[in-house]
Amino acid sequence: MTPAARVQSAIEILDQVIEAARSNGAPADRILADWFRAHRFAGSKDKRAVRELVYGAIRDCGPLPASGRAAMLHFTAGDETLRALFDGSNYGPAAVGSTERPAVGGIAPNWLVKSLAASGIAGDEAKALLGRAPLDLRVNTLKADRETIELPEAGEALAAPQALRFPSGTQADQWAAYRDGLAEVQDHGSQWACAAVNAQPGETVIDLCAGAGGKTLALAAAMDNRGTLVAADTDKRRLGNLPPRAERAGAGMIETLLLDPVKELDALATFHGKADAVLVDAPCSGTGTWRRNPEARWRLDPKQIERYAETQARLLDVAAQLVRSGGRLVYVTCSLLDVEGKDRITAFLAANSQWSASPLNFPLGRPHGDGTRLTPFHDGTDGFFIARLELAC
Numbered sequence: 319m320t321p322a323a324r325v326q327s328a329i330e331i332l333d334q335v336i337e338a339a340r341s342n343g344a345p346a347d348r349i350l351a352d353w354f355r356a357h358r359f360a361g362s363k364d365k366r367a368v369r370e371l372v373y374g375a376i377r378d379c380g381p382l383p384a385s386g387r388a389a390m391l392h393f394t395a396g397d398e399t400l401r402a403l404f405d406g407s408n409y410g411p412a413a414v415g416s417t418e419r420p421a422v423g424g425i426a427p428n429w430l431v432k433s434l435a436a437s438g439i440a441g442d443e444a445k446a447l448l449g450r451a452p453l454d455l456r457v458n459t460l461k462a463d464r465e466t467i468e469l470p471e472a473g474e475a476l477a478a479p480q481a482l483r484f485p486s487g488t489q490a491d492q493w494a495a496y497r498d499g500l501a502e503v504q505d506h507g508s509q510w511a512c513a514a515v516n517a518q519p520g521e522t523v524i525d526l527c528a529g530a531g532g533k534t535l536a537l538a539a540a541m542d543n544r545g546t547l548v549a550a551d552t553d554k555r556r557l558g559n560l561p562p563r564a565e566r567a568g569a570g571m572i573e574t575l576l577l578d579p580v581k582e583l584d585a586l587a588t589f590h591g592k593a594d595a596v597l598v599d600a601p602c603s604g605t606g607t608w609r610r611n612p613e614a615r616w617r618l619d620p621k622q623i624e625r626y627a628e629t630q631a632r633l634l635d636v637a638a639q640l641v642r643s644g645g646r647l648v649y650v651t652c653s654l655l656d657v658e659g660k661d662r663i664t665a666f667l668a669a670n671s672q673w674s675a676s677p678l679n680f681p682l683g684r685p686h687g688d689g690t691r692l693t694p695f696h697d698g699t700d701g702f703f704i705a706r707l708e709l710a711c
């Protein structure tokens with residue numbers, strides 16, 4: 319492909335990404351993968367270049383751009399070499415018209431920038447939300463150990479006991495150690511969220527929003543495969559991805575449980591007041607994960623955030639009914655909006671006097687309300703709010 323053809327391809331892919339953001343369609347990664355599958359003539363260098371252009375433009379535009387071309391015009395505005403490729407050549411983008419308007423830059427749509435700033439995320443903290451995430455692994459102690467695991471590349475040992483960091487774009491999923499379940503891909507912040515549960519062998523632990531089980535697997539390792547570990551979720555497809563992952567990880571203890579939304583407690587009745595710990599990794603806007611899927615910020619609206627906050631409040635109440643006296647509840651969101659984090663815990667504690675916050679004392683993060691905040695800028699992790707609560711005996 320010529321450099322101009324790569325730019326035009328990126329424009330066409332961006333059109334699809336923008337349409338998908340409007341209609342809640344496929345994520346950018348899937349759109350790119352489908353495009354590459356349908357355009358077999360694109361070699362590996364072409365693919366890399368097109369991907370860079372697409373993601374560069376997505377990161378660079380704050381509000382949803384009107385079109386892929388407008389996004390690319392904004393992205394190339396300061397780069398003479400790239401801008402010169404708008405030359406109307408075969409397969410390349412048409413020359414830039416005198417009345418054409420590039421898309422608007424920035425961190426996110428205006429309303430979201432304001433909500434983040436009101437939650438203390440502005441300036442460098444906000445910019446870092448759109449950086450590139452490194453690849454973090456968690457060595458699975460059911461099968462291996464960080465000190466002795468053999469990997470094709472040496473990683474940087476991080477503060478979490480089994481965490482290793484590799485450069486962004488490392489294809490760890492191609493490694494034998496990954497395929498054999500010796501290591502899982504898991505953000506360093508997410509590893510600390512699991513550590514907050516302090517799950518012990520022999521305990522009864524419920525992962526209430528388990529999804530495909532990223533955190534459940536870490537809990538199984540902490541429990542050394544002993545005790546009761548329930549992975550519950552309302553999404554059959556996500557939960558269905560867990561059993562093969564658990565098998566690969568040697569985490570035979572995990573029981574999966576499909577929940578009926580709004581009637582979650584029905585399926586969990588046997589655990590009422592019995593769990594030593596419940597993890598609520600709540601559904602949220604994901605503002606802390608834009609490093610991985612930056613187009614997600616174009617899919618949000620204020621009403622959605624309100625709905626997330628309502629669900630989060632309800633799930634906290636559900637979880638609280640499952641915990642035994644003296645037990646613990648860990649609330650996690652990968653959002654940095656206070657309405658989904660700090661405020662939820664303040665409201666819960668105000669309404670439930672038998673519960674209290676228990677400090678986390680992590681070697682990273684900062685206290686935020688009754689919990690801890692991790693951010694890409696301060697901690698080099700995804701953005702998280704994590705709170706641990708204890709029920710009085």
Ligand SMILES: C[S@@+](CC[C@H](N)C(=O)[O-])C[C@H]1O[C@@H](n2cnc3c(N)ncnc32)[C@H](O)[C@@H]1O
Pocket residue numbers: 526527528529530531532533534550551552553556577579580582599600601602629633
């Ligand atoms: C942040 S994701 C969980 C990610 C997962 N814990 C992990 O580490 O990979 C939130 C999950 O909450 C689930 N969820 C949404 N509403 C729920 C509900 N009412 N009860 C339980 N889970 C729910 C979603 O299906 C989604 O899988």
